[in-house]
Amino acid sequence: MSYSLKFSHLIEYDAGDPGITVSARLWLTAEKTVEVTAKVDTGSTNCVFSRAVGESLELKIENGLPKRIKTAAGGFLTFQHEVNLTVAEFDFDVLCCFAEDAAFERNVPGRYGFLMQVQMGLDDYEGRLYLNRNF
Amino acid sequence: MNVQEIIKATRRLPPEEKRQLLLALEADAAEVQVAQSELPAAKDKKLEIRERRMKWFKANQVRYGGQYVVMDEDRLLGTAHSYREGRELALSQGVADAFIDYLSKPDEEGEMGGW
Numbered sequence: 001m002s003y004s005l006k007f008s009h010l011i012e013y014d015a016g017d018p019g020i021t022v023s024a025r026l027w028l029t030a031e032k033t034v035e036v037t038a039k040v041d042t043g044s045t046n047c048v049f050s051r052a053v054g055e056s057l058e059l060k061i062e063n064g065l066p067k068r069i070k071t072a073a074g075g076f077l078t079f080q081h082e083v084n085l086t087v088a089e090f091d092f093d094v095l096c097c098f099a100e101d102a103a104f105e106r107n108v109p110g111r112y113g114f115l116m117q118v119q120m121g122l123d124d125y126e127g128r129l130y131l132n133r134n135f
Numbered sequence: 136m137n138v139q140e141i142i143k144a145t146r147r148l149p150p151e152e153k154r155q156l157l158l159a160l161e162a163d164a165a166e167v168q169v170a171q172s173e174l175p176a177a178k179d180k181k182l183e184i185r186e187r188r189m190k191w192f193k194a195n196q197v198r199y200g201g202q203y204v205v206m207d208e209d210r211l212l213g214t215a216h217s218y219r220e221g222r223e224l225a226l227s228q229g230v231a232d233a234f235i236d237y238l239s240k241p242d243e244e245g246e247m248g249g250w
Binding site: 006008028029041042043044045046048063064065067068069070071072075078080081082093094095097108110112113116117134135 | 188
């Protein structure tokens with residue numbers, strides 16, 4: 001048996017880099033927008049971004065909804081804020097987590113808000129990420 | 136060709152072409168939405184809705200946490216077990232642009248696998 005999916009968007013990334021790297025944009029308005037490099041992570045429940053990204057959007061980080069994220073090495077506190085997240089021309093209205101600790105520098109589109117709304121095909125050998133929006 | 140004739144014609148398209156048409160229309164709609172959202176009044180309204188919604192999240196996290204919440208502005212339309220169920224719920228109530236996302240329980244921890 002074989003299965004096939006068709007995708008509308010292809011993101012090519014450097015398979016030699018650590019992680020599956022995509023460009024993303026977080027924004028509130030045309031003036032409050034920030035472009036970031038992010039690592040797609042199917043193991044991440046949430047979309048998680050650095051404090052610096054949230055502050056670029058002029059968010060008051062601690063005014064958000066607290067959420068602790070656990071990792072293999074421990075955990076860290078984040079605060080959720082509603083923002084627009086754009087990846088490959090797809091725009092999502094999503095609760096993103098922003099790290100409390102400024103030392104956390106990762107940007108990770110995860111399941112809630114992002115992966116749940118797309119179909120994703122991954123060819124890590126070639127460095128190709130295929131995307132469709134689910135509706 | 137008028138709108139009704141166009142709709143009738145699109146119903147005869149094969150599924151893949153319908154999907155392409157839907158993507159094209161959504162892209163156009165998103166451009167219009169972005170343009171409209173840049174008008175000062177629309178921009179203020181959107182930010183105000185987000186502020187009201189954040190207040191709602193904080194006030195209702197204990198009651199509704201652990202589920203997908205489906206919202207029309209700051210009004211709860213219902214809850215769902217998945218994003219897909221949430222979208223179907225919103226569409227069944229005629230709200231195409233509902234906010235749908237997972238609301239954590241107050242003490243719930245998220246996970247990051249790769250880092």
